[in-house]
Amino acid sequence: MSDRYIDFANSSIGQRLVGALGLPSPVRLERWQAGRLRPVEGPLLIGGGELAGQVNRFASKLTDAVFSYGPGSFNATSWIPGQGPKLKAVVFDASALLHTDQLKQLREFFQPLLRSLERNAHLVVLGRPPETLSDPFAASAQRALEGFSRSLAKELRNGSTLQLLYVGEGAEDQLEGALRFFLSPKSAYVSGQVLRLNACASQVQDWSRPLAGRKALVTGAARGIGASIAETLVRDGAHVTLLDVPAARNDLEALAARLDGRFITLDICAENAPAQLIEQLPDGLDILVHNAGITRDKTLANMTPEFWDAVLAVNLNAPQVLTKALLDSGTLRDDARVILLASISGIAGNRGQTNYAASKAGLIGLAQAWAPLLGERGISINAVAPGFIETQMTAHIPFALREAGRRMSSLGQGGLPQDVAEAVAWLGQPGSGAISGQALRVCGQSILGA
Template sequence: MSDQYQVFAKSPIGNFIIKNLGLPSPVELDRFEAPTPVIHGAVLLGAAPGSSLSADIAQILSNIHANSYAGNNSELQQVAARAGLTLSAFNEGDKESKFKAVVFDASGIQNSEQLHELYKFFNPIARQIQTSGRVIVVGLTPESAGSVQQAIAQRALEGFVKSVGKEFKKGIAAQLVYVDQAASANLESTLRFLLSPRSAYVSGQVIRVSKASVVDVDWSKPLAGKTVLVTGASRGIGEAIAHVMARDGAHVICLDVPQQQADLDRVAAEIGGSVLALDITAADAGEKIKAVTATQGGLDVIVHNAGITRDKTLANMKPELWDLVININLTAAERINDFLLNNDGLNENGRIICVSSISGIAGNLGQTNYAVSKAGVIGLVKFTAPMLKKGMTINAVAPGFIETQMTAAIPFAIREAGRRMNSMSQGGQPVDVAETIALFASAASTGLNGNIVRVCGQSLLGA
């Protein structure tokens, strides 16, 4: 459904009215189109003294051929040179230079006094980040810090990133990446995603990278040779996920209930995939999924996207509506995971990706059943992650207001509020959810396990 307010905001008279009334002014976000470079525009790299991740960050910037700059930091220049990255000089007094992304290595910050390094680096260049730009702070996981003072300082980075995401406007996204000790080699897939237009509607998020084996991939087709199964694939977000997985090289098995057979056939035909018409709540759903995927060399990625809403206030809700939502949104994924994990139904280095919701984080009026189910999905990820072996991972995305048939049916006033109540001042697109799922699906994302990433434009709900 078209966002008429955003269309109006781009017109000369709309821009004039919105500016003078102080109303939200959404910009058109950059989104990924293949084949294009990871990032269009210059990258400014900075680091706190003694930071330990700069060499790996520089190597990644070199790998993506980023046009990279740094200020008067001789230590950083030397580190980058050893990684094969030439950093062009940037004079902090130069107010004309513009940057598409700013990356700051904060891993060297040892105590609260040294948090001044954030101010020192970002204050002079805060107005020099381009529309749809990126601010990325990379730090050490607080739990792995060497002292209480360092853990406190590293945890403080979250407040900085979330505030920047709300301050900078212009579609600029701000993220924090925590890296475990000795896990810097697992950083590349995350940094590529956050620098690129793939992360258009992700902001104010914290992603944790843990130590794992390093898997080389063809970055243009990171899912080449993989078999991916997407539940609820007949339309909306599920359809977008199927398309993105296929774009990245996977054979996609599109699953939905038999009543959606026609749409399933259409989606599968568009992407050269397969169809599995199946009710995921059936007792033998896991068994049937294993049997079908075995014909494709086994299952590499399963995306638990299927879900429903049956909204009523708790006082007006019938028990069957409560049970239906919990069973489809949560229990079915639990059962399928249990079967696959206990019966060799997922290949080595396999990926389980779940779709939660900001309702599961913040709650929502008239959605107790839905919020319970989506909060349960977060629990499913958190408590399954430590149990996985053979390089398997489980992560989740939590969409906010995404422009789908479901949100198009919301009453006008509530729909408009949902669109504007985030740092981007607009709703997201199904592809935004799909791109984030593709990050977790990649064979290179071995270091991502147990993450919950909101795809909500930094919604004010549950912030």
């Protein structure tokens, strides 16, 4: 649904009034559109240590305007504060900051460029996983990057975002895939996130269709976020099978026809659901997206056993049971990608949602626990945790709560189903096996949780 406040705040009259009253002034976020050729449309600035040099080697694939700033000698045009062009993307390698005294380089690099960012700019800080460093001082300095990055992300304006990527030894060749996502409008509603990249042998062969030849299953796919996920997977080259309850058959069938995919109507909580699902997937799966979920909100004092059991059965037990059956049967192939749709409620909690938050936190725990075991087969498993997303469900929230949900984030607005779908599609890529057992929040850096 339309966000009338953003429409007003970005009108000529609204801009003057909002500015005069000191009200929040969120900008319309730039999102990926069909026909776009490069992840970054504008100047990309690179600075820092050795990892920045590696980024510079493929930077020309990201944009046609690459600049360097600060220490480091790269084959790029030097950017001069106050004189250089406005920046659309920034990458700073902080992996060489191994002592408290060196952390001042963060201020020295970022402070001069903050007033030179274009609207909807995307910034990424690179580091090394603190837990892999034997020197306590070095580990401390690298851990400090997290506090810096999350805080600076909250200071950015005009729809800009910032992430921190800890790059493990051997994962350097997966930087291109990660930056293609985080420096582009595909990550428009992702900010203040911290992820770890690990070594991964798989690589994307064609960046225009990174999921080409891969078979995907999306549950809860008839409408809303599930339908958007299916559409985005197909856009990126995947062949999709859509699953939803029998009551959603008409919507499911229409979407499958439009996407040239298949559909399955199934109650995922039924005792025979695993066997039925395996029978319907004779060609196997490369991408499994557990999107199906329900809410039955009540405070715990008023929570009925039926409400509790239904939410835990659909949201948590069914993904566990179905995934195990697909794994044990070999239907879920080696090097597959499993994506679980969690929620920031599972991270921060939410009044009246003890059942829902428990189920979503359980999915994050499932990803963390299963990651090392599935990694033996090259399979990654991650959770995507949406925040306030503009859907039919949120459209029915009372006005005051809806407005609060929209504004309580660094980006000052709700996200779109496309934002969640882009994150899922990225985690479904071959190279995204570099990420496993992690939770990626798609919430505009909501003030709820970390």
